[in-house]
Amino acid sequence: IILFVAFLSVLTLSSGFVPFPAQDFCVASQAAAAGFPVSCKDPLLVTADDFFAGGLHIAGNTTNPFRASITALNLALMPGLNTLGLTIARLDLAAGGFVPPHTHPRATEILSVIDGSLEVGFISSSPGNRLFKKILHEGDSFVVPVGLVHYQRNAAAGNTVAFVAVNNPNPGIIAIPSTLFGATPDLAADYLSGALQLDVKIVEELLAKF
Numbered sequence: 001i002i003l004f005v006a007f008l009s010v011l012t013l014s015s016g017f018v019p020f021p022a023q024d025f026c027v028a029s030q031a032a033a034a035g036f037p038v039s040c041k042d043p044l045l046v047t048a049d050d051f052f053a054g055g056l057h058i059a060g061n062t063t064n065p066f067r068a069s070i071t072a073l074n075l076a077l078m079p080g081l082n083t084l085g086l087t088i089a090r091l092d093l094a095a096g097g098f099v100p101p102h103t104h105p106r107a108t109e110i111l112s113v114i115d116g117s118l119e120v121g122f123i124s125s126s127p128g129n130r131l132f133k134k135i136l137h138e139g140d141s142f143v144v145p146v147g148l149v150h151y152q153r154n155a156a157a158g159n160t161v162a163f164v165a166v167n168n169p170n171p172g173i174i175a176i177p178s179t180l181f182g183a184t185p186d187l188a189a190d191y192l193s194g195a196l197q198l199d200v201k202i203v204e205e206l207l208a209k210f
Helices: 002-012 176-181 189-196 202-208
Strands: 068-072 088-091 099-103 108-117 117-121 132-137 143-144 151-153 160-166
Touching: 088 099, 088 151, 099 108, 099 117, 099 176, 108 117, 108 132, 117 143, 132 143, 176 189, 176 202
Parallel strands: none
Antiparallel strands: 068 088, 088 160, 099 151, 108 143, 108 160, 117 132, 117 151
């Protein structure tokens, strides 16, 4: 579903990482924050506010099919993030909320729960396809290796809040359901039926949904 891709894409709104910078920082100008590749802000015009952002204490809107919300810092909110190679976000999950299986092909992810309980897990590559999962409570953290399929879901009766960080400002998002059933053009229904061992009518229904 398009909503899911947009939901996760907020993690990709920062700029690239410079491993050996030629200066202390490269604060994004207003044009860079809007997505235009321009030079850094004049260092003499940089202030402490360029390295500051508030608002992650505010709960996100979870009135959607996933009962989930991701609020991410980006260059518009914190221009000092430019070239530093990281992104942080707040994850809100209402009761029954979840993030469908997905991968970040270019980033490791770490989650820390600050309220509620969160089930988080990832699946190793074959052979084995082992599931590694934990129930996290307040103060607990869990790391997801780069590129592996992972998911999160609320394990509490009420709301759960976690902070999520990735070590690449453009981690990439491969959402498993929408990748398989929402490709453009569609993958052939008979192929998906055989590959997933599903009745072709079920596959056609899934293709129609995505």
